[in-house]
Amino acid sequence: MTSPRKRPHHAWSESHAPDTLPLILHLHHAREITLVRARPIWARHTLTPAEFDVLAALRNAPPPYRLTPSQLQDCVLITSGGLTKVMRQLEARNLVLRSQDPHDQRVKPIRLTHAGRALIEHVMAEVGGAADAWLRSILDAQEIATLSALLKRLADTPVASLAACRT
Numbered sequence: 001m002t003s004p005r006k007r008p009h010h011a012w013s014e015s016h017a018p019d020t021l022p023l024i025l026h027l028h029h030a031r032e033i034t035l036v037r038a039r040p041i042w043a044r045h046t047l048t049p050a051e052f053d054v055l056a057a058l059r060n061a062p063p064p065y066r067l068t069p070s071q072l073q074d075c076v077l078i079t080s081g082g083l084t085k086v087m088r089q090l091e092a093r094n095l096v097l098r099s100q101d102p103h104d105q106r107v108k109p110i111r112l113t114h115a116g117r118a119l120i121e122h123v124m125a126e127v128g129g130a131a132d133a134w135l136r137s138i139l140d141a142q143e144i145a146t147l148s149a150l151l152k153r154l155a156d157t158p159v160a161s162l163a164a165c166r167t
Helices: 021-044 049-060 069-075 080-092 114-136 141-155 160-165
Strands: 096-098 110-112
Touching: 021 049, 021 114, 049 069, 049 080, 049 096, 049 110, 049 114, 069 080, 080 096, 110 114
Parallel strands: none
Antiparallel strands: 096 110
């Protein structure tokens, strides 16, 4: 990965939305740095990024940590076919369970098993610790609070399809 100081200058920031496009580019780069730090942790726990994303979305749902497939699809960046494959892999490892909705036999909600919840909480603590160390090595507490508040305002923008992901 290119270090922040050696990244090429993007001409986009001068030709399109000069006040906001640099922000978008910085957000994307910061996200990639976060993922680079998380990938070894996921690998150590034999999780793919997609599996981690699904387990985290389910853990973020209210107890009993269950979502319908369409709700889960809205929370993750995986195609429906990809989600089916991930669900089969997680089911085979006893990390999620698909059950029948008693009110609608066509719907098969997906929920975390005890093992899935324990795993995602452990992995999330490791990923969070790595992110915390990285952020605190660059920003002080006030800068973290300010950046967090500003990003929360952006993230709180209503998007109907994300309703199940926010709790």
